[in-house]
Amino acid sequence: MEAEKKAISLLSKLRNELQTDKPIVPLVEKFVDTDVWNQYLEYQQSLLNEGDGKPRWFHSPWLFVECYMYRRIHEAIIQSPPINDFDVFKESKEQNFFESQESIIALCTHLQELVRTIDDLDENQLKNEFFKFLQISLWGNKCDLSLSGGESSSQKMSIINSLEDLKPFILVNDFEHLWSLLSSCKRTREKASVRVDIILDNAGFELVTDLVLADFLLSSKLATEVHFYGKTIPWFVSDTTVHDFNWLVRQVKHCNHKWMSRCGADWERYIEMGRWVYHDHVFWTLPHEYSAMSQVAPDLYAELQKAHLILFKGDLNYRKLTGDRKWEFTIPFHQALNGFHPAPLCSIRTLKAEIQVGLQPGQGEQLSATDPHWLTTGKYGVFQFDGPL
Ligand SMILES: O=P(O)(O)OC[C@H]1O[C@](O)(CO)[C@@H](O)[C@@H]1O
Numbered sequence: 001m002e003a004e005k006k007a008i009s010l011l012s013k014l015r016n017e018l019q020t021d022k023p024i025v026p027l028v029e030k031f032v033d034t035d036v037w038n039q040y041l042e043y044q045q046s047l048l049n050e051g052d053g054k055p056r057w058f059h060s061p062w063l064f065v066e067c068y069m070y071r072r073i074h075e076a077i078i079q080s081p082p083i084n085d086f087d088v089f090k091e092s093k094e095q096n097f098f099e100s101q102e103s104i105i106a107l108c109t110h111l112q113e114l115v116r117t118i119d120d121l122d123e124n125q126l127k128n129e130f131f132k133f134l135q136i137s138l139w140g141n142k143c144d145l146s147l148s149g150g151e152s153s154s155q156k157m158s159i160i161n162s163l164e165d166l167k168p169f170i171l172v173n174d175f176e177h178l179w180s181l182l183s184s185c186k187r188t189r190e191k192a193s194v195r196v197d198i199i200l201d202n203a204g205f206e207l208v209t210d211l212v213l214a215d216f217l218l219s220s221k222l223a224t225e226v227h228f229y230g231k232t233i234p235w236f237v238s239d240t241t242v243h244d245f246n247w248l249v250r251q252v253k254h255c256n257h258k259w260m261s262r263c264g265a266d267w268e269r270y271i272e273m274g275r276w277v278y279h280d281h282v283f284w285t286l287p288h289e290y291s292a293m294s295q296v297a298p299d300l301y302a303e304l305q306k307a308h309l310i311l312f313k314g315d316l317n318y319r320k321l322t323g324d325r326k327w328e329f330t331i332p333f334h335q336a337l338n339g340f341h342p343a344p345l346c347s348i349r350t351l352k353a354e355i356q357v358g359l360q361p362g363q364g365e366q367l368s369a370t371d372p373h374w375l376t377t378g379k380y381g382v383f384q385f386d387g388p389l
């Protein structure tokens with residue numbers, strides 16, 4: 001109880017600093033990333049030459065202060081042993097999973113039925129199924145909890161039946177590039193292994209859509225191994241940690257629905273066999289944009305270079321890919337990536353923040369005229385690809 005009291009008082013101090021636009025203060029508790037964070041803070045400070053020269057909550061880049069807020073929430077917890085590994089968002093992540101049960105059953109059933117006849121599918125049918133699983137994973141990204149302020153945002157309807165209706169809301173669709181990349185790897189069989197890396201976003205329903213996609217990639221032989229990347233600390237409310245990942249696979253396996261539990265058993269086997277590999281890296285919960293990765297986390301960059309394709313899930317990843325800058329809507333994605341190119345990559349993201357690149361001339365303006373909130377509601381999505389150099 002003493003620890004809880006301490007954590008709560010640190011959290012209310014944080015809320016007060018935020019609400020009254022206090023200066024952003026260095027982190028104090030020693031942790032693996034404390035020094036890197038404080039260096040970044042100094043860097044932000046060096047960019048200022050007005051006022052008292054201190055970055056403040058209302059006057060600093062949103063990407064930076066938003067990441068900082070989640071890092072400070074974590075600091076309040078690690079300063080309060082013995083509850084120092086408590087996940088403040090665990091309950092809402094689990095609730096999202098349980099509330100989406102029916103949808104999850106529908107996905108698992110679809111996958112299991114498909115897998116049984118997958119070798120009989122012709123190229124075109126396989127391509128259609130691949131596109132379906134990608135769209136499922138895309139719209140799964142609507143279900144994060146930070147946009148809804150932690151309120152329930154589970155998936156109650158079966159997503160598979162909605163895919164056709166949602167197609168007009170895909171603003172950039174580079175699906176053909178993904179298909180030709182993976183299907184040519186498979187056809188030519190020049191590579192003994194084909195590796196797809198998925199930079200995960202939210203736990204709960206979205207994670208199920210990602211795992212179902214990853215299962216399809218193996219079952220269809222479009223990939224031979226899938227590597228996942230999650231967060232080392234609770235992040236943006238619903239982001240996946242290793243505990244969420246393992247918890248979800250266990251839950252799916254122990255569910256008393258035949259096809260759902262079959263999925264869980266398959267997934268556990270993939271992990272045991274090393275066909276699915278989960279990675280942790282502290283870089284994902286730093287405030288840096290991805291063009292800084294090769295400098296700040298060269299080991300992670302080198303790991304990503306081993307992939308034939310990298311899928312970046314979600315809005316925050318998109319903001320970090322593009323540096324969260326005020327780009328023109330028509331700037332090419334490649335340019336906005338600012339040199340970040342460990343391997344061919346694709347962003348799978350519903351739009352929740354005011355940034356979008358790579359649109360056709362006039363497309364952004366037209367959307368603004370017809371739907372003023374198109375950038376932030378999660379109603380629209382993209383498959384945006386940056387291919388081999
Ligand atoms: O889970 P996602 O798709 O990264 O979405 C998180 C997004 O939600 C917000 O926290 C609020 O809109 C954004 O800052 C962030 O980009």
Ligand SMILES: [Mn+2]
Nearest residue numbers: 144201202236
């Ligand atoms: Mn998220």
